[in-house]
Amino acid sequence: MLKQGKANRLAHDLTHRGVTAWLLSAALFAFYLALYFTEGFTGVARALGLPDKWTLYGLLYTLAILAGGVHVLRKYRHNRYQVVRTAVVMFVQVTLAFAVPQILKFFHQPEYYFSYLWPLKLEDLTPGIVFQLPLPYILYSFLAALLLAPALAALFGKRWYCSWVCGCGGLANTAGDPLRHLTSKSSAAWKFEKVAIHTVLAVCVTLTALLFVTWGLGSRHPRLSAFTYHFQSLYGLVVVAMLSGVIGVGLYPIGGTRVWCRNFCPMAALLGLVQKIGRYRITVKQNMCISCGLCSKYCEMGIDVRAYAQANTSFTRASCVGCGLCAEVCPRGVLRLENTATKAPQEFVLVRISGVR
Amino acid sequence: MRFLIIGNGVAGATAALTLRRREPDAAITLVGGESDFFFSRTALMYVYMDRLSRRDLEPYERQAWDRQAIRRVRGRVVDLDAANRTVRLASGDTLSYDRLLLATGSLPNRIPWPGLEAAREGVAHFVTLQDLAECERLTPSTREAVVVGGGLIGVELAECLVFHGKRVTFLVREPWYWPVALGGPESAMISQHLRRRGVDVRLEEEVAEVLTEPGGRVGGIRSNAGREYPCQMLGVTIGVHPAVEWLVGVTTPPACGRGILVRPDFATSLPGVWAAGDCAEIQLPGEVPLVEQIWYSARRQGELAARAMLGDPIEYRPPIFCNSAKFFEIEYTTVGMVMQAPADAEEFYCPVPGREASIRLVAYRGALIGCNLLGARWNHALFERWIAERRPLDYVVGHLGEAQFDVEFGRLDLSCIREAFRQHAQTRQSQPAGA
Ligand SMILES: Cc1cc2nc3c(=O)[nH]c(=O)nc-3n(C[C@H](O)[C@H](O)[C@H](O)COP(=O)(O)OP(=O)(O)OC[C@H]3O[C@@H](n4cnc5c(N)ncnc54)[C@H](O)[C@@H]3O)c2cc1C
Ligand code: SF4
Numbered sequence: 045m046l047k048q049g050k051a052n053r054l055a056h057d058l059t060h061r062g063v064t065a066w067l068l069s070a071a072l073f074a075f076y077l078a079l080y081f082t083e084g085f086t087g088v089a090r091a092l093g094l095p096d097k098w099t100l101y102g103l104l105y106t107l108a109i110l111a112g113g114v115h116v117l118r119k120y121r122h123n124r125y126q127v128v129r130t131a132v133v134m135f136v137q138v139t140l141a142f143a144v145p146q147i148l149k150f151f152h153q154p155e156y157y158f159s160y161l162w163p164l165k166l167e168d169l170t171p172g173i174v175f176q177l178p179l180p181y182i183l184y185s186f187l188a189a190l191l192l193a194p195a196l197a198a199l200f201g202k203r204w205y206c207s208w209v210c211g212c213g214g215l216a217n218t219a220g221d222p223l224r225h226l227t228s229k230s231s232a233a234w235k236f237e238k239v240a241i242h243t244v245l246a247v248c249v250t251l252t253a254l255l256f257v258t259w260g261l262g263s264r265h266p267r268l269s270a271f272t273y274h275f276q277s278l279y280g281l282v283v284v285a286m287l288s289g290v291i292g293v294g295l296y297p298i299g300g301t302r303v304w305c306r307n308f309c310p311m312a313a314l315l316g317l318v319q320k321i322g323r324y325r326i327t328v329k330q331n332m333c334i335s336c337g338l339c340s341k342y343c344e345m346g347i348d349v350r351a352y353a354q355a356n357t358s359f360t361r362a363s364c365v366g367c368g369l370c371a372e373v374c375p376r377g378v379l380r381l382e383n384t385a386t387k388a389p390q391e392f393v394l395v396r397i398s399g400v401r
Numbered sequence: 402m403r404f405l406i407i408g409n410g411v412a413g414a415t416a417a418l419t420l421r422r423r424e425p426d427a428a429i430t431l432v433g434g435e436s437d438f439f440f441s442r443t444a445l446m447y448v449y450m451d452r453l454s455r456r457d458l459e460p461y462e463r464q465a466w467d468r469q470a471i472r473r474v475r476g477r478v479v480d481l482d483a484a485n486r487t488v489r490l491a492s493g494d495t496l497s498y499d500r501l502l503l504a505t506g507s508l509p510n511r512i513p514w515p516g517l518e519a520a521r522e523g524v525a526h527f528v529t530l531q532d533l534a535e536c537e538r539l540t541p542s543t544r545e546a547v548v549v550g551g552g553l554i555g556v557e558l559a560e561c562l563v564f565h566g567k568r569v570t571f572l573v574r575e576p577w578y579w580p581v582a583l584g585g586p587e588s589a590m591i592s593q594h595l596r597r598r599g600v601d602v603r604l605e606e607e608v609a610e611v612l613t614e615p616g617g618r619v620g621g622i623r624s625n626a627g628r629e630y631p632c633q634m635l636g637v638t639i640g641v642h643p644a645v646e647w648l649v650g651v652t653t654p655p656a657c658g659r660g661i662l663v664r665p666d667f668a669t670s671l672p673g674v675w676a677a678g679d680c681a682e683i684q685l686p687g688e689v690p691l692v693e694q695i696w697y698s699a700r701r702q703g704e705l706a707a708r709a710m711l712g713d714p715i716e717y718r719p720p721i722f723c724n725s726a727k728f729f730e731i732e733y734t735t736v737g738m739v740m741q742a743p744a745d746a747e748e749f750y751c752p753v754p755g756r757e758a759s760i761r762l763v764a765y766r767g768a769l770i771g772c773n774l775l776g777a778r779w780n781h782a783l784f785e786r787w788i789a790e791r792r793p794l795d796y797v798v799g800h801l802g803e804a805q806f807d808v809e810f811g812r813l814d815l816s817c818i819r820e821a822f823r824q825h826a827q828t829r830q831s832q833p834a835g836a
Contacts, residue, residue, distance in 0.1 A: 056451070124808060124809070125808040125811060126808075329806065334441065335460040335696075336441050337441060337453060338447060351460075368808065368809075371808055376727070380778075380808065381809060
């Protein structure tokens with residue numbers, strides 16, 4: 045039952061797909077379409093003394109994460125995992141995703157974003173772009189994407205990136221927090237997710253391979269070059285602009301905060317595959333779940349956590365970004381995020397619990 | 402084979418799913434008087450506080466029941482004829498069966514306080530979906546509420562009412578809150594927590610009289626201490642009892658005590674009829690009859706009763722007791738025997754400084770028999786294991802770290818507990834106890 049009072053009704057409407065939610069969604073769509081496809085914001089940026097519309101966008105994005113982050117820090121202040129994680133995500137956004145590239149530019153260095161890696165950032169493995177950079181940047185681009193990220197994902201799960209570093213996850217877990225429960229928990233949504241996200245990953249890997257081949261062959265195959273060029277622009281339009289920007293954030297008030305991360309992000313897909321064979325898992329305490337459903341409700345990735353918890357099975361789902369909210373909201377402390385390869389000493393109790401001599 | 406289950410709570414639903422796993426072709430029917438689909442009663446409070454929708458309470462997707470070919474019937478059963486193997490619904494329909502499971506759960510207790518009959522509106526329980534709807538209906542017209550009964554459901558209801566901005570008075574009959582489970586200092590910590598959250602906790606007070614407004618709405622209560630508490634809503638949460646009233650006067654009533662009497666294999670006194678969950682009273686050889694009224698036991702019993710119905714040799718042995726709860730923000734886990742421990746048992750109690758947390762370990766004849774854990778997360782399974790392995794307290798305190806289940810970075814610092822235990826062990830040596 046919702047709380048009495050106008051302000052509460054409005055908040056409820058906004059967070060439960062009411063009229064206000066649809067209006068906000070429409071506004072976000074309009075904002076992103078204008079940002080990507082018009083130069084409307086360039087003037088605004090100049091007026092504010094910023095070099096271009098993307099810097100303005102970065103500033104707004106950072107402010108959203110900071111404001112939302114303060115709210116989240118307060119809301120979950122009793123939970124150290126949430127406090128540390130939120131503080132890190134806010135810090136990374138302010139530095140690596142905003143200030144550092146501007147500072148680099150000031151010192152006539154490339155405007156490089158250390159917190160975004162291939163395959164999320166296609167440029168990092170686009171030979172025509174990355175090989176223009178000074179050597180340290182080239183090395184970082186390759187090593188971070190191909191070694192560091194998968195290695196950390198194998199040890200700690202993809203959460204190290206998706207909910208500790210990445211700006212998309214950062215926005216979802218801060219400003220997006222009041223909308224996290226909107227993600228669909230249906231099995232149909234899960235089926236769609238599996239097909240969609242792995243398709244994007246396959247397309248992204250194919251495109252990267254094609255970029256290397258085209259670059260290797262040089263100007264000898266103009267038709268291939270033209271094809272690769274068109275492929276790349278199409279990918280930029282559909283995946284980067286439409287799916288990650290317009291739809292990804294535009295749908296926050298309707299489809300929840302991780303529409304992009306869950307269904308389309310190639311980085312999440314890749315690290316998810318690593319996570320499946322890595323050490324990360326959600327450990328379920330045996331016979332303690334009361335099936336209340338809070339964990340499933342507040343999972344922004346649409347994982348039906350309760351299904352595992354009430355069946356007493358610890359689990360690792362590829363999509364889990366390790367935000368830790370299921371463990372936070374669980375009123376019986378059933379769930380814990382762990383990086384462990386060993387089984388907990390629980391089997392013993394299971395045998396006795398069956399209650400048969 | 403036709404299986405019929407009355408009651409679609411956790412006992413009935415688990416039984417139905419267990420039967421289906423074993424019998425792909427049997428006809429399985431689940432009758433529920435309260436809801437179309439099995440839902441989690443344990444989470445009613447979160448619906449009241451707008452954190453879940455009613456639909457979110459359902460632990461399984463709705464299609465699952467069709468996929469499992471479990472027929473659901475909405476209706477209240479009013480007659481049971483074990484000779485002809487039929488039951489009759491309030492609608493007049495009859496259902497026949499080969500094997501029948503009674504899983505009718507429990508109903509809220511009532512006390513006929515003076516003045517209660519005059520109150521036509523404003524008295525609420527908090528057990529069923531219908532109770533929830535009634536609470537929600539009363540909420541907007543309530544400024545002050547009185548919650549009576551110092552158990553777990555009372556605290557949940559109080560939390561909901563505080564959420565909705567009501568002034569809540571919480572009447573506890575006993576000298577401290579929930580003495581069957583909590584020791585004095587633990588309870589004092591909870592009471593203080595509740596008071597900080599705005600609940601007026603009144604110990605050793607109970608309702609002497611219910612006061613009504615002219616229109617029939619509750620206007621307040623007078624307590625045995627002579628105080629008057631105005632309220633527009635009176636939450637009565639003084640425990641539950643097995644739902645057996647409906648069996649009075651049916652064609653063939655099964656033997657009942659406090660609940661429906663069953664043998665350790667869940668068979669009732671009637672042929673072809675079993676009972677499980679909150680409604681069952683299990684007669685264990687050589688022990689006092691057992692009525693378990695928690696989620697975990699209802700679930701376990703539902704599964705075992707289903708297996709008994711299929712002919713498995715079942716002899717119920719309740720496992721080491723374990724329960725959990727949450728008092729506003731304070732999480733609680735208990736394992737084994739704590740307040741029911743023998744008088745000469747050894748107790749180690751340690752509040753954690755600077756946190757609303759505490760740990761109480763109870764040992765008897767040198768071995769752990771139970772614990773009360775508040776304010777931090779623990780893996781109860783390890784404590785169960787230590788009890789089964791008859792571990793001494795020194796061992797348990799030395800291994801506490803393994804049982805910690807707090808979130809990463811948020812582990813409770815155990816050094817103060819270890820230090821307190823060292824001192825405890827020293828005084829124990831000078832004056833041996835519990836041997
Ligand atoms: C507010 C609340 C919070 C709780 N929280 C916890 C908790 O945190 N942890 C815990 O361990 N336990 C908790 N419990 C207790 C737990 O919910 C019960 O032990 C459990 O639900 C019992 O399950 P059951 O299947 O035996 O009965 P029930 O869940 O009571 O289900 C029985 C069903 O049978 C139906 N029925 C009864 N008679 C008939 C009839 N004649 N015809 C048709 N249908 C009928 C009833 O309408 C009901 O739907 C809580 C209980 C309440 C009320
Ligand atoms: S939140 Fe906890 S108790 Fe509730 S369903 Fe999830 S695991 Fe079970």
